Amino acid sequence: MHIISNLNIFRQTFCLFIFLSLTVNSNADAPMVKAGITKQLTDNVYIIPDNRISLVPNIGIIVGKESIMVVDTGMGPRNAELVLQEVRIISDLPVAYLAITHFHPEHGMGAQSFPAETRIIVPQAQKLELAEKGESYIDFFSGMSPEISELLSEVKLVSADITFEKEISVDLGGLIVKLLYFHAAHTRGDMFIYLPDQKLLFGGDIIVDRFFPIMPDEDSSVLGWMKSLKKLKALKPEIVVPGHGSVSDVSLIDQLSIYLAAMKLKVSLAKRNELSLEETLQLLIPQFQRSYSHWDDPHWIKNAIERLYAEI
Ligand SMILES: [Zn+2]
Numbered sequence: 582m583h584i585i586s587n588l589n590i591f592r593q594t595f596c597l598f599i600f601l602s603l604t605v606n607s608n609a610d611a612p613m614v615k616a617g618i619t620k621q622l623t624d625n626v627y628i629i630p631d632n633r634i635s636l637v638p639n640i641g642i643i644v645g646k647e648s649i650m651v652v653d654t655g656m657g658p659r660n661a662e663l664v665l666q667e668v669r670i671i672s673d674l675p676v677a678y679l680a681i682t683h684f685h686p687e688h689g690m691g692a693q694s695f696p697a698e699t700r701i702i703v704p705q706a707q708k709l710e711l712a713e714k715g716e717s718y719i720d721f722f723s724g725m726s727p728e729i730s731e732l733l734s735e736v737k738l739v740s741a742d743i744t745f746e747k748e749i750s751v752d753l754g755g756l757i758v759k760l761l762y763f764h765a766a767h768t769r770g771d772m773f774i775y776l777p778d779q780k781l782l783f784g785g786d787i788i789v790d791r792f793f794p795i796m797p798d799e800d801s802s803v804l805g806w807m808k809s810l811k812k813l814k815a816l817k818p819e820i821v822v823p824g825h826g827s828v829s830d831v832s833l834i835d836q837l838s839i840y841l842a843a844m845k846l847k848v849s850l851a852k853r854n855e856l857s858l859e860e861t862l863q864l865l866i867p868q869f870q871r872s873y874s875h876w877d878d879p880h881w882i883k884n885a886i887e888r889l890y891a892e893i
Contacts, residue, residue, distance in 0.1 A: 645753025
């Protein structure tokens, strides 16, 4: 029992090490949220676009008649302060809620900068994952560059005020926002934010635009990811805000579904033909690199195949 769990920890750490060493190269500068570029998507929804900068997420600002919900914080308190300054340009209503799509440092580790009145909402699975893995993710990300280390140096992990199992609705004053949890996918606790009236979806890192989906450690699940995409598509969203990349429509969900379905088919076939993991990687990585040469961060193909090989 001990041996198995130690091995899992070793594997997780090893995967994470690869993840970080690969990400460092593409991230020479500090991943800072950019001020002054906030874009209005609908009457109630704004985003601070990521500008395709590595480790900067799309940040959401949802404004009701009575209060505001912010989606994700940027990495560390300095980024979160920039986010709050952008919020204040839009509205002086109270920021009643902070919705964190998942526990990764660039998405939630600026929570401490939010005012005391702000209530943090996450799925229960995410709250537990932050408590278990938050400190180790700070350490690993801090090792990526001096700039990231500085951004994370003052982080205090803040536990959520409100948690839920599968779904919760919040009223911002004439505006209902649904928060949804389905399965472990990118992390154990990925949350989706959906505005039914506007058919607008925040997908967190389950939906990325022209990036390969990231399976950072052994808690990631390709099968969970595919099931989540199916459930998101069933919501029939018309505006889809990815965790990283440009805002678009349901085509973002379709693209990722097609990629993962193709991978599932090919890995299943490889296993049926009794190919080892190593042989499967050697066969499939170049195929996906060729077919998706317009997507960034192809080093993530490997982890997805490894996860699937273990899951199928
Ligand atoms: Zn992430």
